[in-house]
Amino acid sequence: MVLRLTPSSSHRAFRFPEFAVAIELAALGITFATAIATYSVVRTHALAEQMVPPALSAFLLLANLLPLVAIIILVGRRIARHRAQRSAVAGGGQLHVRLVAIFSLLASIPIVLTVIAASFMFQSGIEFWVSDRARSSFEASMNMVRDSQREIITRWSNEGRVMAADIASESAQIPVGSPRFPAFLQYQTYQRSLSQAAVFRYTPTTGIEPITVVAVPDLAVLAKRADPKILNIVKRQNRAYVDLAKDMVWVVTALPASDNLYLYVGTGTNADFLNQQHVAAEDVLKDYRGTQSRARALQLQFNAALFAVALLIVGVAVWIALAVADRLVRPIDELVGAARLIADGDLTARVPEREERDEVGTLANAFNQMTSRLQAQTSALESRRALIEAVMSGVTAGVISIAHDGTIRLINRSAATLLKTGDDNLVGKPLSLVSPELGALIESEDREAIVEVESTGEAKTLAVKITRAGEGPILTFDDITGQLLDQRRAAWSDVARRIAHEIKNPLTPIQLAAERLQRRYGKQIPADDGTFARLTETIIRQVGDLRRMVDEFSSFARMPKPVFRSESLLEVARHTLFLHEVAHPAIRFVLQYDEPGPLLVCDRRQIGQALTNIIKNAVEAIEAKGDSEGGAVSMTLSQEADAATIVVRDSGIGLPAARDRIVEPYVTTRARGTGLGLAIVKKIVEEHFGTISFTDNEGGGTCVTIRFDTVALAALDAGEAPASETRAADYNQNRT
Known part of the structure; x- marks a missing residue:
């Protein structure tokens, strides 16, 4: 399983969550299976009081270790994934996972090999020390020591018994206690290489009575060694008693054919060494037997220690891998977070300065320097x-910067207002879609042009200049519609003044001559012939029409200065509608207002003239539609804080196609119209600080809206005209 955790294969495994979960479940299953199998094997050998063979023990240790190592690595992977989710660095924690895999491999392979080698060495040693050969060696050593002691005891026991037999056999010639007996005893002692000898009598009443003593330094020692218990054993079992003292072997035996005579002999020897060897051999054998009984426990403990140390090392390796990954990812995370803030527009984002002068610190410093320069440039x-x-x-002029692909790079507020596209965000859109007229002009080689554009139903005349720069052309344009209108109006005013002057002079004589002819010759001509009367009436009528036309020319050319007074706009409207109600009873006239009606500082005569002209046009539009019986004209008056508004609606034929030019002089749709009516109305409205607009009425017809600035009108003193003739015009030009 460890061999599968190479960096490439581990990357592929950790790349797929389902595969990783399958590996985790497989590792858990193998762990439980090996644990159960290990318990079964160990229990079987324990019941048989046998150690687990080293090869089998190492295999079980490895089989239990590898799945748990895999589980530790997988747990480290999960921790790495969890930490990566809190990081701003994308990648799903692959750096954490790779470091966990690498560190785990670096720790797992050596520790597994070490565990196998240590397990084999330890268990082989244990097996050697608790083997039958070792046990035979220890027991042979112990038997050797025992045989040595037994040989010494047997030898000197035999020497004592033979010496006692010799003394008993010579007792007839040399009785015990005779004068010759001490020399005989000394001879026997010397001949047998003994260092001590004594013949004594023992009775329960008298105790020990030494008869003959050879080289016994202390009779108390003799009395201690010839203890009554020992003498009873010797007498009852008919054998010699041998004992090993510190530096001597001594023997007590009974003299044959004697009830209470005993022989004591002793010789110097290294008995203490023999005793020490015997004790040491017994201790070693005892320790060996204890070791043999603890061998299985030692085997389990050592394997468990190896197992725990291996898992601890792998766990520490995984922890170190996570710590190293965090240390590596943290500055990258800070860089990514700062980069995203900069991408969102926060150029004050910085990464913390690092004390370490390593590659990451250099990268952080370079990033901060880059952002500082970027912030300064931005x-x-x-x-x-x-x-x-x-x-x-x-600036009041419109400015548009065009890219090479024809899209708008930059546009100012004046340009957007002049084009009136209804879209606030024009940057990036093709100019040909925003304004086809300007788009076509860009394609030409012209540098200056007069262009008529139409937006939201209103036509405007623009004076355009084109500057062709390296990054694309730049258009600057002004609205000269009002300027052209003023020029035409001034020209027509001059024409009207000349026409009025040239035509008005001969009209009066012509009319007077026709009237005089009618008075003088009207009675002389027969009444049945009406030709003369019709001719003179035609002359007088046509002269009247010409005089009316001349009056309109005169009014347009030079209107009288308005006299401003506070007037009731409601009364002016009522008077205007009343005159038309009387003249056109088939049409329904409606006046709508809020009591008490708006007040307006104005010239009553001029405002009445303007309203009369507008109502007259509405009536003519209804008659042109041929629906006089069902026609209707409504006038609505309203008052606001800074404005007074008049709205006139009719159900006539509606506005003409050239609706943007209907207020220009001599523009009319009627055969006998002069085209000066609405031009005069517009001039009156502008001199009263107002605006006039024409729109289509809902359900058909026309809607005329007049709006007066009551604040500007109230500033005028009663009876005074504006300070200059251009004051109202300048005001209205600024409003538009």
């Missing part, structure tokens, strides 16, 4: 852009 660009926008927003 601030400079923002300042420049703000300056450009301030300049462009302050």
